[in-house]
Structures are given as structure tokens and as C-alpha cells.
Amino acid sequence: MGSCEKDNIFMKPAGPIIVGAGPSGIAVAACLKENGIPSLVLERSDCIASLWQYKTYDRLKLHLPKHFCELPLFGYPKNFPKYPTKKQFVSYMEAYANHFEIRPKFNQTVVSAEFDSEHGVWRVETQDSVYESRWLVVATGENAEAVVPEIQGIEKFEGVVKHTSEYKSGCEFTNQRVLVVGCGNSGMEVSLDLCRYNASPFMVVRNSVHVLPREMFGMTTFGIAIALLKWLPLKLVDKLILFMANLKLGNTDKLGLRRPKTGPLELKNATGKTPVLDTGALSLIKSGNIKVVEQGVREVTRNGAKFMDGQEIAFDSIVLATGYKSNVPFWLKGSDFFTKNGMLKTPFPNGWRGENGLYTVGFTRRGLLGTACDALKIANEVTCQCRPMSGDSKLEFRSK
Ligand SMILES: Cc1cc2nc3c(=O)[nH]c(=O)nc-3n(C[C@H](O)[C@H](O)[C@H](O)COP(=O)(O)OP(=O)(O)OC[C@H]3O[C@@H](n4cnc5c(N)ncnc54)[C@H](O)[C@@H]3O)c2cc1C
Ligand SMILES: *[C@@H]1O[C@H](CO)[C@@H](O)[C@H](O)[C@H]1NC(C)=O
Ligand SMILES: *[C@@H]1O[C@H](CO)[C@@H](O)[C@H](O)[C@H]1NC(C)=O
Numbered sequence: 001m002g003s004c005e006k007d008n009i010f011m012k013p014a015g016p017i018i019v020g021a022g023p024s025g026i027a028v029a030a031c032l033k034e035n036g037i038p039s040l041v042l043e044r045s046d047c048i049a050s051l052w053q054y055k056t057y058d059r060l061k062l063h064l065p066k067h068f069c070e071l072p073l074f075g076y077p078k079n080f081p082k083y084p085t086k087k088q089f090v091s092y093m094e095a096y097a098n099h100f101e102i103r104p105k106f107n108q109t110v111v112s113a114e115f116d117s118e119h120g121v122w123r124v125e126t127q128d129s130v131y132e133s134r135w136l137v138v139a140t141g142e143n144a145e146a147v148v149p150e151i152q153g154i155e156k157f158e159g160v161v162k163h164t165s166e167y168k169s170g171c172e173f174t175n176q177r178v179l180v181v182g183c184g185n186s187g188m189e190v191s192l193d194l195c196r197y198n199a200s201p202f203m204v205v206r207n208s209v210h211v212l213p214r215e216m217f218g219m220t221t222f223g224i225a226i227a228l229l230k231w232l233p234l235k236l237v238d239k240l241i242l243f244m245a246n247l248k249l250g251n252t253d254k255l256g257l258r259r260p261k262t263g264p265l266e267l268k269n270a271t272g273k274t275p276v277l278d279t280g281a282l283s284l285i286k287s288g289n290i291k292v293v294e295q296g297v298r299e300v301t302r303n304g305a306k307f308m309d310g311q312e313i314a315f316d317s318i319v320l321a322t323g324y325k326s327n328v329p330f331w332l333k334g335s336d337f338f339t340k341n342g343m344l345k346t347p348f349p350n351g352w353r354g355e356n357g358l359y360t361v362g363f364t365r366r367g368l369l370g371t372a373c374d375a376l377k378i379a380n381e382v383t384c385q386c387r388p389m390s391g392d393s394k395l396e397f398r399s400k
Contacts, residue, residue, distance in 0.1 A: 009129040013040035016135035016359075016382055017124050019113070021048045021104035023093060024362030024371045025139035027071045030100035031379030034073055037386055040133070041104035042126060048104060049093040051143055052086055055165040059193050060086040063185060063277050065220045069368040072376050074099050082220075110140075114333040115356045122357065135357040135382055138332065142343070142363060143324035149181070152299040159303070160317040164190055165324070170197030173317055177202065179305055181297065182321030183209050183257070185274065188281040190319055191290045200289075202313065206296045209257055210264040210275035211282060212241065213248045221245075221277065225265060238263025249278070255285050256292035272343070272365040326363070352377050 015032065018025045021043035029039045047053055061083040062069050066076050069089075074096050080088055097103075108126040113136055116123050122136035146163040154161060160172075164186040170193045180191050183205040191201040212221050221241065228237045242263060253259060260267055264275040284290045295307035304314035326342025337354040338344060344351035348364045352374040359378045364370030 012132045015039040017133040018137040019110045020139035027375035029102045031375050033100045035383040042108040043104045044109035046106045058169045072372050137359045139361045144327040147323045154300045157300045163320045170194040173199040176316035179315040179318045187321030192281040195289045202291045204293045208260040212245045214277040216244050256294045
């Protein structure tokens, strides 16, 4: 059935349509609001920052120090610790949205957005409504959907299988042997959390990975990297960071965590792969509480897994720490601004503006720091386009 046959609600909001009420979407709406420009935020979930509220584990704290994770115009409360907890971060987001009076429209899943060149507007369809605006801001995030790999035999497994987006705490895994697939920040932290609940995690590490200390010499590793990058080329900064990391952590290769040939910052820039910032998992790997399995999983059986080298181990549960992906290709039509994986073709810092009033925020692979940067640029440009059109006081938005 075509969309025209549905009993659709049709709306032409004043100002841009922003898809996604995560930190990125809220930040753009706030920066626009500050300039007197209204916007409409469409969100599939029933709250703001739904990734943080619904899809993260209880023990999560910001990975980076708070001043690198601040949204524009309204900072963290002074009494927040250096690494705010998930609860604190969510309360910050709520205070932020309240401060700028951002009220997203919830339960609106954008299923299609396409530029209508005849009328010069973006036509945005959700499951039950159609919206039109001159501006479309894509803020659905780099982590919109869980990546769940196909593993042979997994349907036969009798225990629990969970993606990290559904993992809350190790509480339900007490005394279990748990296969953790993936060794990024999530895999490491879930393994750490499992140990605290007396479970035995076996972490599959198939690829190489950079593990760095979260802090070195009383400073945050991220802060050191940013400071050094102001003066030194990236490759040299990588060398220095790795030198210091090896002093502090020892040779991680010996633990089964092989370092990639490319340095951590260069790799991040080239592929988006984030280094792991260690929050305690490494010492549990050293002590043998977290077991590193250097073989890929060949197949899952009724009660365990067979690995590539033929070894078979019994497990009670499986946690897939296999990451997330963008969902932009599923709903943004007729634009070649994104790759087929839903990431930007244009590298930072130029990816925030597409054609025909298309904008993107939060696709820089630079976390909330990138979001803050994009949000201000978008708001300033849209504001410039609105002002000449406004009458004495009341803004008016018309299609061509
Ligand atoms: C475990 C974890 C820890 C992290 N820690 C940090 C950190 O310490 N520092 C940091 O800077 N970054 C961190 N990040 C990265 C984090 O994702 C971003 O910083 C931040 O959440 C990005 O905000 P966003 O608004 O771009 O995306 P999201 O927070 O993912 O928000 C996107 C919103 O869009 C909505 N949406 C998606 N598709 C649609 C659709 N079709 N229609 C309508 N709505 C839709 C989603 O429901 C969601 O609410 C972490 C990520 C994870 C998973
Ligand atoms: C969300 O939208 C769907 C489809 O329009 C509707 O059936 C459902 O009741 C809505 N849920 C809430 C919580 O409003
Ligand atoms: C970072 O990546 C971009 C391409 O995405 C490349 O053009 C640039 O040279 C890289 N920077 C460094 C310092 O490697």
C-alpha cells in the first residue's frame, strides 16, 4: 500500500526537521533555539538520549573526561566527577533539553526522507506522519543499530545470547562461564563487569587492538593526545603515546592483545576504530580472571563453542560485543552523501553540510566533541538562511 493511502498526518514545521533526539539532535535544536530558530525533533523512542537510557550497561561512565564531552552553550554541573556516570550524563541531557525547552516528538520512526526538488523541500515520512521542511538534519547517530554477526549454530545454543545493547549488569550471569565476542571498549567493560559478579568471561580477540591506559602520569591519555597534536604530527604523537602506554601497561601482545601495526590515532583517523581505554580489564586479564581466546568462533553448539583451532569450550551464556552501525541508508533516499554503511564520505571537518539543506551531526567519529562542533556550524548556517526571510519579528518559512 502506498503511503498516500494511509491516513497520514501532514505537518510543515517552522524550521528544520531534526531526526534523532540523542545528544546530537538535542544540541542542534538548542543552538538553533538560542538563535531564535524553532525546529522539530523526531525521535523513534520515548525519551531523549535513548541510547544512553536503554542500551547501555549500568556501570557505564563516560570514557573520556567530561570537558571533552560537553554540548554547546550549557555545561555540566560543577560537582560532576571527571568521568560522569551514565545516570549523571542522562540527567545532564535532561537538564540541557529543559533549559532550551526542546520537546521532541517521540514515537516517530523516520522510514524515509527525500528531497523534492520541484518544491525545494525535504519530505520526511514516519510510520504515521509526513513532514516537510527546507532543512533536514540527520542526527540518528553512528550507533543506531546493533551489529549482530551471523555465527554458525547460534540458534542451537541453549543459554542466553545478548548483544551488549541489552546487557545491563553481570548480575544475571553470576557463576557462569560467558563467551564475550569482541574486544573493543564494550567487550572489555562487559568482561570486567562479569568478573565483579563472579562470572568467568572468555573474551574472543580475533583482530588486533590498541589498549591504552585511561590516564598516564596523572593526566588523561585523551587530553595528552589532543595537547600533543597541536604541536606534533600524528605519527609522532602515536609513537609517544605507545611508548608511554608500554611503560605503564607492559607488552599487551603477551596477553593475546596484539597491537595493530598502525598507531592508535592514525588508525582512528583512517578507519574510525577507537582504541580501548583501560578501566581495569587489563589487570584481570593478567591475573587470568578474564581469559583471552585468540581464535575466532567456528560454530556455536548446544552448550558451548568450537573455535577455529578445533578447541571446544562449554559456556552458559554469550554476550555479543560486536558494535553498532548507522541506519541512514535505510531511510535517507536519493542522496549520495553517505556511504553504503551510513557513514560520511566527506572527512571531518567538512562532513556537516550536504546539498539542498541537508546537514549531519554526530557522524565525525569524534564522539560528543565532534557533535558540539557540528551543532554550532549547522545552527549558524541555518540561522543565516532564515534571517533574511523573516519579517519584522515573526519568522516565516516557505518553500520555493
Ligand atoms: C557504550 C557507549 C559509551 C560511549 N561513551 C562515550 C563517551 O564517553 N564520550 C563520547 O564522546 N562518546 C561516547 N559514546 C559515543 C556516543 O554514541 C555518542 O557520544 C553519543 O551518544 C552520540 O549522540 P548522537 O545523538 O549522535 O547519537 P545517539 O545517542 O545514538 O542518538 C541518536 C538518536 O536517534 C534516534 N534514531 C535513530 N534512528 C532513527 C529513526 N530512523 N527515526 C527516528 N529516530 C531515530 C535514536 O533512537 C537515538 O535516540 C559512547 C557510545 C556507547 C555505545
Ligand atoms: C506509537 O506509534 C504506533 C504507530 O503509530 C502506535 O500504534 C503506538 O500506540 C504508539 N505508541 C505510543 C507509546 O504512543
Ligand atoms: C586522516 O584521514 C584522512 C582521510 O580520511 C586523510 O586525508 C588524512 O591525511 C589523515 N590524517 C593523517 C594525519 O593521517
